[in-house]
Amino acid sequence: MATRVPSEHGSVRKAPRQLRSRATVDTIVEAAARVLARRGWAHFTTNETASAAGVSVGSIYQYFPNKLALAEEIRKRHLDAVLAAISGSDERDAVITVEQRAAKLVDGVVAAHSVDQELHRVLLDEVPLAARSTQDQFEAEYLRRYQAVIASAPGKPDPKRDDIAGRVLSGAVEGVVHAAARHGELQSPELRAELIELVCAYLRSRCTG
Amino acid sequence: MATRVPSEHGSVRKAPRQLRSRATVDTIVEAAARVLARRGWAHFTTNETASAAGVSVGSIYQYFPNKLALAEEIRKRHLDAVLAAISGSDERDAVITVEQRAAKLVDGVVAAHSVDQELHRVLLDEVPLAARSTQDQFEAEYLRRYQAVIASAPGKPDPKRDDIAGRVLSGAVEGVVHAAARHGELQSPELRAELIELVCAYLRSRCTG
DNA sequence: CCAAAATGCGAGTGTCCGCTCACATTTATC
DNA sequence: GATAAATGTGAGCGGACACTCGCATTTTGG
Secondary structure, eight states: OOOOSSOTTSOOOOOOOSHHHHHHHHHHHHHHHHHHHHHOGGGOOHHHHHHHHTSOHHHHHHHOSSHHHHHHHHHHHHHHHHHHHHTTTTOOOTTSOHHHHHHHHHHHHHHHHHTTHHHHHHHHHTSOOOOHHHHHHHHHHHHHHHHHHHHHSSSOOOHHHHHHHHHHHHHHHHHHHHHHHHTTOTTOHHHHHHHHHHHHHHHHHHHHO | OOOOSSOTTSOOOOOOOSHHHHHHHHHHHHHHHHHHHHHTGGGOOHHHHHHHHTSOHHHHHHHOSSHHHHHHHHHHHHHHHHHHHHTTTTOOOTTSOHHHHHHHHHHHHHHHHHSSHHHHHHHHHTSOOOOHHHHHHHHHHHHHHHHHHHHHSSSOOOHHHHHHHHHHHHHHHHHHHHHHHHTTOTTOHHHHHHHHHHHHHHHHHHHHO
């Protein structure tokens, strides 16, 4: 999508109206994502993106006020794909056990990080984030999955403590998955088992103690 | 330190021999660290570093073959400081309990991330790492602390499983601490308590099940 | 003291790349 | 068809910045 009515720096670009231009925008964003993943943010140039997309630089700036806006669009599309990869782990099925719920959560997060791994890494580690809104919205959605797991565990709810527990769980799972991704061990079954065990152990201790 | 006898790209620089030049190198590195922390890697320039240090650009290139080498030196010094912040949690004191050991570990990691937080973030998130060696050496040392905690927990040792457990524990603690740092909650006692609980719960479950 | 080595200087060079603009081409409207 | 609007083009401008080089100054060793 390239409807950029308001822009932080004033430079507004018009939205594509015809079919042709919408296709052009898609081509640009897809090519840009490939270039960004392959070269990293430091070597990500609009000129290379243009030739990779088979368009001229001018066409990029017809729809994006600057390089960063293009990266933001890539991020937005990617985060949507990631959320799609997680969906299914938030079913309100009360019959499944905590262990199964934890397994679904872990599998979801692993799946999310398996969507175009290199692009994911570059977007998270290298591309500076200009507008918090998109990122915040995504993080909130992400956190909700963890809160759901916390809430589904037995024990009396304690809003404040549960909130912190959500952050702890989220940070822990993300941390383990990120580390695994860096070492190319995302698909290791042993790691999956240990991670699920970590989640379950924590949940168990929280209703015991 | 600026003894760069071998350099990856061939450009070698001489080491400072006199007191004066050693002081200059220190001044440069310290100023560079401040600039890097304040402006981020993207806006970190050698010219600004030079004027911040009160020297000329030429003096920088007298001792560092390029900008990245300067950043590497900053990283090296910073990682040393971080290791110093952790030291003390690896005492082989067999009398203390697992809970106490876990607490020491968590406190150590938190302390490590409290050393010049912004610089730490920039170094980890933004500065590209050219030479793996330094980073790898540091990570190995870091992992050792976790392995020590794993080994101190009761239960029969299982080398392969313990190795994975070390990675899981390391990833989890790092992940939680990083997330907390991003939200400025590094000093929260509640978070500390929950994180220690996470570690203990995991260790407990590993000797029970 | 006096070479010679070490250190320090900073204007300038070369390169890279984001972005513009004047113009060409295609599509919509009547 | 004709006019206007939308879309596409790419050479090149301008600024940023890493890094060099010829020279000045300081320190060392004899």
